[in-house]
Amino acid sequence: MTSNTKILLKTRCTGLPQEYDFEEVKEAIKDPQDGQIRCETLYLSLDPYLRGKINGRHISGSIFPGDLMAGEAISRVQVSNDPKFNEGDLVISHSGWQSHPIINICDATKIIDHGIPISTYLGIMGMPGLTAYAGLLRLAEPKDNDVVLVSAASGAVGSMVGQIAKIKNCQVIGIAGTNEKCDWVKNVAGMDNCINYKTEILPEKIKEFCPNGVDIYFDNVGGELLQAAIEQLALYSRVVLCGLMAQYNSDSMPAGPNPAWIIKSRAIVKGMVVYDHEDLRKQCMLDISKWIKEDRIQYLEDVTEGLGKAPEAFSRLMRGTNHGKTIIKVNN
């Protein structure tokens, strides 16, 4: 009989997560109780915020050694013990790094078919897509011809921010960490320019591409990238603080930019947490699926086969050597 494969956090990693920080265990498959379903996981999403949970610094709660690793996943119902779900239904839930989860039906959402690949419900049609959509359109309020700068521009959130900004008639400059990523940002995702912050002098390049300043900075990184961007804000600019890739692997909390930059530009800086924007999800999925079908949105997935490869893929994600939305293909 099939067993449930689970990957647990073994040690509270310091710095970059390594494969030895995780442990694979198997347990006998379980039957769902009333109000539960048993599923087989199809796709598991790996996201940077999980590193913050390991550090005990994420608002969605912590992961402790011995705990099942958390994560959003798409799975197919095998056995249902509730009339609202049937065998074969596709659901999305935070079922974590396991192959055959038992899920309380209140924690599972049926996937509505929009005619696009289901793995996208973990990326552009899911949490990262909603983050970009709400963060850009609701918090940053882009206007025609605004100059939008976005960090981690080839990532799950950043690539959507840049492309939605293009759809909204903005000029878009991406920041990414390899030439391969920059090529994709410019030549596939269609942003106007992309800066490789590891090989180019970021402040100079921002000045070159944004000679009148940055109207919107969408920050997925923090650290030096935030500092460089905030020094070149245009008057009445908006900054969305969304992610902190520069510090997720760190135990310390580095300082941020001097407040004088914000005063000088009269900027409005907003903290973004996607959970606040659930009310936009339906409209977001309608808009994004439409844009995908119109070929106005490109997306990139970094897919690894096999749940056992999740630790290695997570390590690559946190090193920034992934390319696109990081997904584990679990069962076929």
Add this chain to the structure above:
Amino acid sequence: MTSNTKILLKTRCTGLPQEYDFEEVKEAIKDPQDGQIRCETLYLSLDPYLRGKINGRHISGSIFPGDLMAGEAISRVQVSNDPKFNEGDLVISHSGWQSHPIINICDATKIIDHGIPISTYLGIMGMPGLTAYAGLLRLAEPKDNDVVLVSAASGAVGSMVGQIAKIKNCQVIGIAGTNEKCDWVKNVAGMDNCINYKTEILPEKIKEFCPNGVDIYFDNVGGELLQAAIEQLALYSRVVLCGLMAQYNSDSMPAGPNPAWIIKSRAIVKGMVVYDHEDLRKQCMLDISKWIKEDRIQYLEDVTEGLGKAPEAFSRLMRGTNHGKTIIKVNN
């Protein structure tokens, strides 16, 4: 014949401004040309932003060694060479540290009598009053029962922020640097509590007085005060960055708070420059003069007699040993 006494910046002061950084000179009094008025200065305003101008770090421009020290002043017209101004008119202008300025009439604003002492037009009825009024009401949008924390709470801006917030039914906690200031903040200005950040442990005291977090932080200081406040923001709080007293005397730009605090609280942080809010000035003066007459607003002026004492008074202001709006009484 009377001469015009002027105080010039002598050296670009490092650290705290000292009396020897300034130089008094006299020149023959001048006659106004067409479109000019000659005035006698009555009250000169000393404000922390002047220190930023000496450092070349203020948006209103720089003051260089040899330049007349800048500053807003109230003066009385002695000789007018324009039909719109008459001898005896009271005007406000940025005429600087001098006793008998020649002012272009486009740079002078006649003072409209609201039935309150004219020195207040440099304080609560002037630029600091408008800063507090616009910064709190327009940028921070206080709601009933909001918990408002304000730094430099006995200062020209902070004392108004706290008192307007009380009028708007908020709970108000001040931060100041001496027990004498704290006493005034609580017992005269009527704020609910005041923390002496030099003798008390600021983070602990903020927690004690704001157990559910800070809804609005109005920052006139930056530095450690901003850090302590931002760590205790309530969800969906607002931060107005208005002044940087902690760094005006410094040549360096210290770092600011980590962006994680803003993300966690979903705060909205706004940079405040009073020049953007000129459209509110008329309403601001009507409201504030009304509140003064209703005895709902108290104000404190730190008045020194004699233009020659301006350097010493400015030094005291920048050391924080002033108490209230710092004003020089020039001619009688």
